[in-house]
């Protein structure tokens with residue numbers, strides 16, 4: 197399948213059927229899902245893939261499936277998505293990243309996100325891009341900082357507000373003019 201975005205080591209693309217099984221496995225890994233309300237069931241992951249594909253068809257961007265270019269191994273997702281859940285920061289476009297554990301700690305999330313962010317500003321003419329994560333998700337916050345995003349504040353995410361582990365989320369933002 198054609199890549200929408202490539203970096204030195206990674207290819208970002210629309211979703212394909214062979215992503216389903218490894219993505220389901222990621223959603224059932226408690227370490228990967230530590231900062232989410234719970235594990236994702238197979239049905240939830242399939243529904244998410246459907247939503248991400250529809251978003252790609254409509255807008256040209258999505259949380260893209262990410263492959264290593266050397267092995268063509270699917271390692272997770274990174275990309276841009278329109279968000280409309282209720283908060284002081286939405287509606288907006290945010291960046292998301294979720295990789296399988298074996299791919300962590302090698303700079304892949306930052307590399308993919310940097311390229312997706314550039315495409316967001318240049319190709320998709322976005323004025324600003326947000327990123328959000330639950331309290332304590334230091335790895336995700338570190339990616340935001342390495343992308344040159346700046347801290348905007350904390351907020352209560354409506355989808356996880358009843359989970360005492362996540363009393364708040366934090367928001368970062370980058371402007372096209374930054």
Ligand SMILES: CC(C)(COP(=O)(O)OP(=O)(O)OC[C@H]1O[C@@H](n2cnc3c(N)ncnc32)[C@H](O)[C@@H]1OP(=O)(O)O)[C@@H](O)C(=O)NCCC(=O)NCCS
Nearest residue numbers: 228293294295300301302303304305306329334335336338
């Ligand atoms: C967040 C995630 C995508 C990062 O992927 P990654 O490819 O390992 O990220 P990078 O290697 O580009 O950068 C991670 C940075 O966080 C740092 N880091 C990782 N874990 C950390 C921890 N527990 N405490 C402090 N820093 C940490 C790394 O050292 C690195 O920073 P550095 O380059 O300055 O050393 C990955 O951890 C993941 O998939 N987590 C589970 C899903 C998730 O929580 N997604 C985000 C939801 S908002």
